[in-house]
Amino acid sequence: xxxxxxxxxxxxxxxxxxxxxxxxxxxxxxxxxxxxxxxxxxxxxxxxxxxxxxxxxxxxxxxxxxxxxxxxxxxxxxxxxx
Amino acid sequence: xxxxxxxxxxxxxxxxxxxxxxxxxxxxxxxxxxxxxxxxxxxxxxxxxxxxxxxxxxxxxxxxxxxxxxxxxxxxxxxxxxxxxxxxxxxxxxxxxxxxxxxxxxxxxxxxxxxxxxxxxxxxxxxxxxxxxxxxxxxxxxxxxxxxxxxxxxxxxxxxxxxxxxxxxxxxxxxxxxxxxxxxxxxxxxxxx
Ligand SMILES: [Zn+2]
Numbered sequence: 183x184x185x186x187x188x189x190x191x192x193x194x195x196x197x198x199x200x201x202x203x204x205x206x207x208x209x210x211x212x213x214x215x216x217x218x219x220x221x222x223x224x225x226x227x228x229x230x231x232x233x234x235x236x237x238x239x240x241x242x243x244x245x246x247x248x249x250x251x252x253x254x255x256x257x258x259x260x261x262x263x264x
Numbered sequence: 265x266x267x268x269x270x271x272x273x274x275x276x277x278x279x280x281x282x283x284x285x286x287x288x289x290x291x292x293x294x295x296x297x298x299x300x301x302x303x304x305x306x307x308x309x310x311x312x313x314x315x316x317x318x319x320x321x322x323x324x325x326x327x328x329x330x331x332x333x334x335x336x337x338x339x340x341x342x343x344x345x346x347x348x349x350x351x352x353x354x355x356x357x358x359x360x361x362x363x364x365x366x367x368x369x370x371x372x373x374x375x376x377x378x379x380x381x382x383x384x385x386x387x388x389x390x391x392x393x394x395x396x397x398x399x400x401x402x403x404x405x406x407x408x409x410x411x412x413x414x415x416x417x418x419x420x421x422x423x424x425x426x427x428x429x430x431x432x433x434x435x436x437x438x439x440x441x442x443x444x445x446x447x448x449x450x451x452x453x454x455x456x457x
Contacts, residue, residue, distance in 0.1 A: 184369025189361070193439040220375040221446075227378055228446040232414030234392035240291045241304060244311070252286055255315035256279055 183211040188218045192225050271329070274322050282322070285331060286315055292332070293339045296426070299411035300343035302396060303350075310346050314339040333425045340408075340426050347404070356401040358444045378453055398448045399441075406441040413438050 183204075188211050194200050195208055212218045273281035286293075290311075297310035317338050325334070366372055382388050399407050412418045412426070413434075420438075424431045 184365070185371035186362075186365040186369040189364075189371075189443065190439075193435060193442070217371045217375045220377045221371075224375065224378050224446055224450060225442060227381060228395070228442055228449060229414055230381065231388075231392050231395045231449075232410065232445075233417070234388050235299075235396055235415040236417060240294050240298075244290065244294050244308070247308065248287070248290055251312050251315055252283055254312065255286075255319045256282060257319075258277075 183207045185211075185215060185218055185221075188212065188215075189221060192222060195222075196226070196229075267327070270331070271325055271327065274331075275325055277319075277322055282319060285335070286318070289332060289335050293335060295416045296336055296339045296412065297343045297346075299416045300340065300408055301346050301350075302411075306346050306350065307343075310339060310342045313342040313346075317342065330425070333422075336422075336426045344404075344408070354401075355403050358403070358406070358440070359447055361440075361443070375450070378450070394452060395445060395449060398445055398452070401448070402441055402444065406437050406444070409434060409438045410441040410445070414442070 188208055191200060191204070191208060195205065198205075200208065212222060270281055270285065274285065293314055294307055294311055297314070298304070298307035301307050301310060314335065318335055321338070325331075364372060382391065399410055402410065409423060409427070412423050413420070418426070420431050420434050423429070423434050427434065429437075
């Protein structure tokens, strides 16, 4: 396996979607290529940093405003409430 | 009558059925809206527009409509429209992946390891915001897939359902987006790319 082939397969490797022989061949390449080892670790980091963006909770105001939003949505065009 | 009593009630414009559906979907819809717009007010507006559009389109529901996918698609469309009306940073061309490699498939430049990710929550949040800013440079379709997958943890199948793409295409573009973000982030972090 080359660096390019490994790069193309990082996601499938992480998701355990590669056939065993391809997986082993990728691991063998990574064992001898520091560049690709670092690619694997920094790809994981990139995904992990993205996951930190999910930590923003659904804001309290969504729950507070939701009943009003629903009421505003459920207006039939033929029979406006105003 | 369909096999799904909720569908029948929705088509009859039953307010409590609609409320039930929307309450169950609330956080997911907000998550889609927020991940795509990355702006709290925009996400709230998208949520309102989604509810309004859904209520108006109840008559289009078919017996085989998957309700969560249907509402998610409405939210995604509104989020895309909202994003288009707001000026984002100019999109940068993505790297030509082939150019990163020699003809024999070996990487041209070196790739360094990154410093340990900070333990401190504030530092981590700062790093995450840097990544979000870099993601703004991605083409819209790649940015959207990245946002839904990596910040909202939607499955590839869910994203395919929302976007109408094949699962294989979702994976290919998500991988491409991650690789590009990794390259940009490496430059930002001062490590060699
Ligand atoms: Zn390599």
